[in-house]
Amino acid sequence: MHPKQHLYLVDGSSYIFRAYHRLPPLTDPQGTPVGAVYGYTTMLWKLAEDLDKADGPTHLAVILDASSQSFRNDIYDKYKANRPPPPEDLVPQFPLIRDATRAFSLPCIEEQGLEADDLIASYARAATRRGWDVTIVSSDKDLMQLVGQCAEPDDGHEGGCIDMLDTMKNQRIGIPEVIEKFGVGPELVGDVLALMGDSVDNVPGIFGVGPKTATKLIQDYGSLTAALDAAHDMKPSKLRERLIEHRADAEISKVLVTLKDDAPLPQPLDEFRLDGVPPEPLAAFLERHGFTSLLKRLGDGRGSPDRPTQLNPAKPQTAGAAASAEGNRQPLPEWPVIDRSLYECVQTMERLQHWIDRAFAARLVAIDTETSSLDAMRAQLAGISLALGPGDACYIPLAHGGSDMFAEKPQQVPMAQALAALKPLLESDAVLKVGQNIKYDLTILARCGGIAVAPIDDTMIISFDLDAGRGEDGIGGGHGMDELSTRHLGHTTLAFKDICGTGKKAIPFGEVPLDRATAYAAEDAEVTWRLHQILKPRLALEGGTRVYQRVDRPLVPVVAAMERHGIKVDRAALARLSEQFAKTTAGIEAEIHQIAGEPFTIGSPKQLGDVLFDKLGYKGGRKGKSGQYSTDQAILEGLAAQGAPIANKVLEWRQLTKLKSTYTDALQDAINPETGRVHTSYSLVGAQTGRLSSTDPNLQNIPIRTEIGREIRKAFVADEGNVLLAADYSQIELRLAAHMADVPQLRDAFAAGEDIHARTALEMFGTVDRDTRARAKTVNFAILYGISRWGLAGRLGIEADEAQAIIDTYFDRFPGIRNYIHSTLEGVRERGYSETLFGRKTWFPRIRSSQQAERQGSERAAINAPIQGTSADIIKRAMVRMGPALAEAGLAHVRMLLQVHDELVFELPADDAEAAAPVIARTMAEAALPAVRLTVPLGVEIGTGTTWDAAH
Known part of the structure; x- marks a missing residue:
């Protein structure tokens, strides 16, 4: 038997x-562009280091395209x-x-008339026929047609597969992953691709x-030919007409996407054997092109790299310990220091067009807007900065210029003319727009110029998806530009207060002199560009690509649109409530003073503490470093439990x-005086677990179950003729716990639609x-938050020993929950982070703290983070979906507000509520698919009404 x-x-x-x-x-050093060469070299080196020793290659080759022309051009001109020509600086x-x-002493294979995919297919099939296993290092969807192909055992060989x-996602792709992506097996991927085409x-x-329709057709009929043959028997529809009319296009497409797997091999397979990397050719190449950092990795410039099949992966505990509070610092590229004197102030259309043309050529531009306010719905645009x-x-x-209409204005391009010129660039699919908190810029440019900026990247969100919880603050607050610039670039940015004063x-930014405005604004754009170059590659290297690409990045324009829509509130109803609250609080204040025997300022913690513990003599008072008593909610609730009437009144x-x-x-x-609506601002980085947080105003902390909270929600109303629709996930965290902890009793209860709390009580x-x-x-709920015996005792009003007995019984009845908690904590201690089902990491740098309170707090958060984050x-x-x-259902006018x-609120015409409800419910219920297939159904409860309260 051959090895x-x-x-x-x-x-x-x-x-x-x-x-x-x-x-x-x-x-x-010769002046030749080498950015792509350097990146390619580091990626090849990284691949070599990452291939696991036990499953590493015995043979390896790099396959390239020889030219842009192939035999397919003869078939279809x-x-x-x-395709645009490659960038000018890439060609050399x-x-x-x-x-x-070749410096790595690796075969470099290419062949005129064939694409790299065809060579890969031909080599793969030839190797499997010899009994070799083959791994294709790529994410190309066309190559997924080859996945899972295995040769029959032959001539003493075990069949190869x-x-x-x-490597972008650090993910192996087998048949299940192909099915997840396309909905069909690899053998039918070509049929799906032929139907959907490739622009x-x-x-x-x-x-x-599109992809969904193509997949469904192949799933329903079994092949491209069968689907096309069945078109005449389909019900009359646009799809039927298109299948019949464009059959020839689909058939030629199938030929184009089918890989040629029988091409002559330019170089024999045996010559691909790995026998180590001789250091001399590699060192000479690195030295010739000035790649000094890589040269040092060889060991004094001449040492030998590890053989590509030999790895020394970090042990889990080492990886966890490496999770420093500052995050994952990366070595800086060999960039010049930031020099603000190099920036240009663009004051003519000719120069603006020059920058626009260069941005198109670069295909990536960092953008930033300067405005009169942080409120994106009220701010006025002062200027735009770009960085390449x-x-x-x-x-x-x-x-720019003074607010006085007679003040002298500096020369600048008229706003309407500039925005019209920038619009094609900012909306072009061919140019990636990078911003720091780009959601704000999307709203400003949409309001002021009718510009729908896309596609986008956001350095703030990339940082959050990499390092949430890693900073000293323990939450997502460490992702502002100034902090990121200091942490990753070692550069201190100009402060806004130093430009505009305090x-x-x-003064408004529009009154800042142009030289100072240029230094500040252009620096923001350059810092954003540099941060993107450092942070974006880390997503692939550290497993953050999935959550960024599938969850957070596509959400940015969706949330921006929600904020622009806003929600209507009844000002008169709010005024009545304010008046009512004022009268009620005045009455409560009088009662408190009567109990205390004297008037005092209830809002003063010092005065309240003196009254509670010194004058009234209640037990449990404790003084802090300031020398005054604590009067927080826990203290007051404790006093209320002792029977202190004043405590309940103060809480109320x-x-x-x-x-x-x-x-x-x-x-x-x-x-908002212009829209008559309230426009909250959502932060995508404000909560450690990935939840959205609402500010200015915060609409997420309105009490849900109290009468007062309901009264406030009644003030949120729909426009005339419309209704509000509220769609709420039912007990989603318990459902996820049942899935993630593998608890059969809870899974069965949810599947049967039982009352989960009644089922738990019975168990x-x-x-x-x-x-x-x-x-x-x-x-x-308490167990999922890692509650202690003391915490549960407080919630249930029982002794700690009885609470512990309840916890023990819970774990006995649901051992999966205990195992989940144990494995989650062990994993966080080893790696330094928890992870959701979608790959979102949350770091817990204090999980091993010597301070018990810090350690236990981290443990409680770590238990819940995967569930709440998922x-x-x-x-x-x-x-996002x-x-x-809604558009596909003919309901594009339904607005998500x-x-x-766990709740989404929409506004829509009353007549459309019946049609919209099932679409919304289905979209929410199936949101995890196809990336994650849950073992419990996601329940969605929907209500409608003319007010937010009535919709519940």
């Missing part, structure tokens, strides 16, 4: 373009005709990339048939005054009544 051989075929062409867009423009790097491959390795390669497909590389940035003033002397007084100031008063001030207490159900409900990911996916789903925890 098993394993061939790795690297799709080098995809590496080249990834490398080009990953790094800034660099030149070698429009094939790839729409192609031969150097071949040199880089093919899989893929996507990038100019494969025609059938017009109007280190030191390569500009500021375009649009509304207090009474502050605090709630009412907070609701009045936070909602009934503040919401009136928050009504734990043997009987179901009002009391046992209430206790079971408390325990169900819940957040699911509702975000539902929000909601617009297309709010997201509050």
